[in-house]
Amino acid sequence: MEHKASPLNKKFWTPGVLVMLVFMIAGAIAIIARFTGGIGYVTNLSNARPWGLWVGVDVATGVALAAGGFTTAALAHIFGRHYYEPVTRPALLTAALGYTFVVIGLLIDIGRSWAIWKPMFYWNTNSVLFEVAVCVAIYLNVLYFEFLPIVAEQFKGRVNLPGIMAVFNPLIEMILKIGDAILDKTMWIFIILGVVLSCMHQSSLGSLMLVAPTKLHPLWYTPILPLLFLTSAFAVGYPMVVFETTIITSSLKLDSEMNILAPLTRITIFLLGIYMFLKFGDMFVRGTYIYLLDGTYQTNSFIIEMLLGIMVPWIMLLFEKVRNSRKGVFTAASLIIGGVVINRINVFIVGYKSPLSDNGYFPAPGEIFVTLGLIATLMFIYRIIVTYLPVLQAPKEVSP
DSSP states (O other): OOOOBOOOOSOSOOHHHHHHHHHHHHHHHHHHHHHHHOHHHHOOOOSSSOOOHIIIIIIIIHHHHTTHHHHHHIIIIISOOGGGHHHHHHHHHHHHHHHHHHHHHHHHHSSOGGGTTGGGTSOOTTOHHHHHHHHHHHHHHHHHHHHHHHHHHHHTTOOOOOGGGGGGHHHHHHHHHHHHHHHHHHHHHHHHHHHHHHHHHHHHHHHGGGGOTTTBOTTTOOTTHHHHHHHHHHHHHHHHHHHHHHHHHHHTTOOOOHHHHHHHHHHHHHHHHHHHHHHHHHHHHHTGGGGTTSOOHHHHHHHHHHIIIIIHHHHHHTSHHHHTOHHHHHHHHHHHHHHHHHHHHIIIIISBOOTTOOSOOOOOHHHHHHHHHHHHHHHHHHHHHHHHSSOSBOOOOOOO
């Protein structure tokens, strides 16, 4: 099936966009306060509790939820399933924007943001964090390269600079044509590189917590934590595509993509099943099920993660009636996404407790406003890009 994408012919300034603008302004104010008053001015972080919402949600969760980019790219281009092309471009855009805001979240979170460039030049090859930093930085640029053909497709043959700048029109057209031709022949390299880099840093995010056996609750601390992070990223990749595609087609009144989303949910049954098998197997092998009846907020959060985030949606997707229902697949996808979000929050916030910290942690209003502001900005830029670039599939024309 040919994927015919086109810019949206829709009104941009809608009530939803204005709401996003409000959150963006609130987040910008909080960010200004962070850089003028210091990180302690807008957060409840301390030396004993060095990370919180920004790492657990903006970074760890953001990386996981951007997995739809490399999973759909692998499916459509590496495994040759071009049937899924209509959802590949939106997933790629979501991944590119998601990783961009992961980097921005890191800039806000680290104490000396002006030194974020140093890992690129001062290598510590024994550090897992170094591997994460390098892979994320390279993969972000790979995503930009993968998105360039979409930009060239929109502007190739249409460059029309005004006034004296018109003399550059032929040069820009030539650059676009040459660049598009080069990328067309070398794109397979970027796609494979993107998949490899994604697998590396998705698992390495779990490796970060292997150095904290006395700080992370036994329900989450396990030697296979990197494998669990990787398999959960695989499991959430296609549900994220289902989630965003359903919201976009519903809110913008586009054609439903159920003919593509339904087959993706069958793949999700297998991927989520692997993740569930590893989670339960690890729990029984290590005997950590003894903590399930403790009644603490950590164990309750773990039970919610396993029950609502893994078991319930997996069982739902076993039924063909659910897989063929737009509401059914959206509900199951939302539960899977929520389960991965809770997992990352559990690992980096709920289950993590430093022996030096006696007080519990809850994010300050400034932390919440920054997170909401970044999410709103991501959605705002997404709306701009799909409005002016051929990302979404054009609606089918109905004969009179």
